[in-house]
Amino acid sequence: MTTAVVDRGLFLDGEWVETGAWLEVRSPYDDSLVGRVARGGADETRRAVDAAERAMREPLPAHKRAEILVRVAGALGRRADEAARVISAEAAKPMKAARVEVARAMSTYTMAAVEARTLAGQVVPMDASQAGDGKMAITLRVPIGVVGAISPFNFPLNLVAHKIAPALAAGCAVVLKPASQTPLSALFLAELEADAGLPPGWLNVVVGSSAEIGDVLVEDERVRLITFTGSGAVGWKLRERAPRKKVGLELGNATPVIVEADADVDDAAARCAAHAFSFAGQSCISVQRIYVQRDAYEAFKAAFLPRVEALRVGDPADEETDVGPLISRDERARVLAWVEEAVARGGMLLTGGTLAGELLRPTVVESPPADTQLACDEAFGPVCTLQPYDTLDEAIALANGTRYGLQAGIFTRELRTALRAGAELEFGGVTVNEAPTFRADQMPYGGVKDSGNTKEGPAWAVREMTEERLVVVNL
Structure with missing residues (x-):
């Protein structure tokens, strides 16, 4: 894959800053140089926090915040092809998936603009008690303060949008640390923010050592909230280190799907085949564990x-490619090791498990032991498991048999079954007759158990990023 090499500085206090040190961004597909980004550290992060704190001394009215967010959404629309090519180049995301990500980022900004205009408190019914007689009270939603945001590689535009847009809607300035593998999309978004009229300091992007940047975000008391999407080990450690801050975590999953015998089996198969392997399975809600009632199992x-085997594996820049590479060779080796462990311990390799050049083919393993990594941990690769079950009780127990709880899905024509699954599946979200990889950006999205402790989606994130203040008036 060939693309023009891009050099980017850090974005600090409205300026592009070079540090004299450079971080190379290379394509996971062919290791070609995609770009260079100025490498920042603790000093640049402190400068970013200074700028953010200073910016918030002059609050932006809600209508101005909304107007800026709308302008960014419009700019994404006008530059959609360019944005998709940046995503595809640095993350090796197939172009068809990259284009979807750009469209979703537009939606995220649009929904955040709505929240900026409608964010409000409520009236407290003071005369409901004798003590409140003769008084009026309202609550206000006020910005929590500077937001430290840490985003992952797999959705380098839209997951950055889910950090920045709600924070700006809430009136909070942001210090963003994007994934070092994929910083160009975040810096592209910073360019659009500046062009849209965002004043200096309201958005700052620092790329570099996770430890150096993270230490400043944890230790600086002016950073009032940290929003993190990534691995559980890192996320929960951040929360332990910052007990006095609000720390919102959106973490991983080992996503289960239940297919009842009464379901539209062909539709379920089509959706699972698409959503188990899109972007090589590198989504925290990629379909991973498929449980099918025995009467429908063979069908x-x-x-x-056949749908899995028909997926096109290849160059992510090719508009027809469905499955590209994993983010690194180390990740590919890990996923292959998990597959080998599952097969060695009794699972049946139904398809895949081999390389097409340097790319791992979509892989399906039948009935691996429940304690293998592939059956209970987050694979984050182009692999899923397939297993029959007899009763719904058994299927729900299998689906819940993980430390994760982000999203799960069930295919059934029975309303009673669907509602039972919604009540008993221990996940933050349950989809019915849709793969649990589905996400609309305005919906509440977040997990339970080891999958996190917050809800994203602008309407929910904005409230996480504000505090409620009571005002009582003696009439």
Whole structure:
């Protein structure tokens, strides 16, 4: 894959800053140089916090924040092809998936603009008690303060949008640390923010050592909230280190799907085949564990496997590619090791498990032991498991048999079954007759158990990023 090499400075206090040190961004597909980004550290992060704190001394009215967010959404629309190519180049995301990500980022900004205009407190019914007689009270939603945001590589535009747009809607300035593998999308978004009229200091982007940047975000008391998307080990450690800050975590999953015998089996197979392997399975809600009622098992397998094998593996810049590379060779080796462990311990390799050049083919393993990593941990690769079950009780127990709880799905025509699954599946979200990889950016999105402790989606994130203040008036 060939692309023009891009050099970017850090974005600090409205300026592009070079540090004299450079971080190379290379394509996971062919290791070609995509760009260079100025490498920052603790000093640049402190400068970013200074700028953010200073910016918030002159609050932006809600209508101005909304107007800026709308302008960014419009700019994403006008430069959609360019944005998709940046994503595809640095993350090796297939172009068809990269284009979807750009459209979703536009939606995220649009929804955040709505929240900026409508964010409000409420009236407290003071005369409901004798003590409140003769008084009026309202609550205000006020910005929590400077937001420290840490985003992952797999959605380098839209997950950055989910940090920046709600924070700006809430009236909070941001210090963003994007993934070092994929910083160009975040810096592209910073360019759009500046062009949209965002004043200096309201958005600052620092790329570099996670430890150096993270230490400043944790230790500086002016950073009042940290929003983190990434691995559980890192996320929960951040929360332990910052007990006096609000720390919102959106972490991983080992996503289960239940397919009842009464379901539209062909539709379920089509959706699972698409959503288990999109972007090589590198989504925290990528379909990973598929449980099919025994009466429908062979029919599902017959519909599912040919669709998996028909997925096109190759260059992410090719508009027809479905599955590209994993983010690194180390990750590819890890996923292959998990597959080998599952097969060695009794699982059946139904398809895949081999390389097409340097790329791992979409892989399906039947009935691996429940304690193998592939069956209970987050694979984050182009692999899923397939297993029959007899009763719904058994299926729900299998789905819940993980430390994760982000999203799960069920395919059924029975309303009673769907509602039971919604009540008993221990996940932050449950989809019915849709793969649990589905996400609309305005919906509340977040997990339970080891999958996190917050809800994203602008309407929910904005409230996380504000505090409620009571005002009582003696009439």
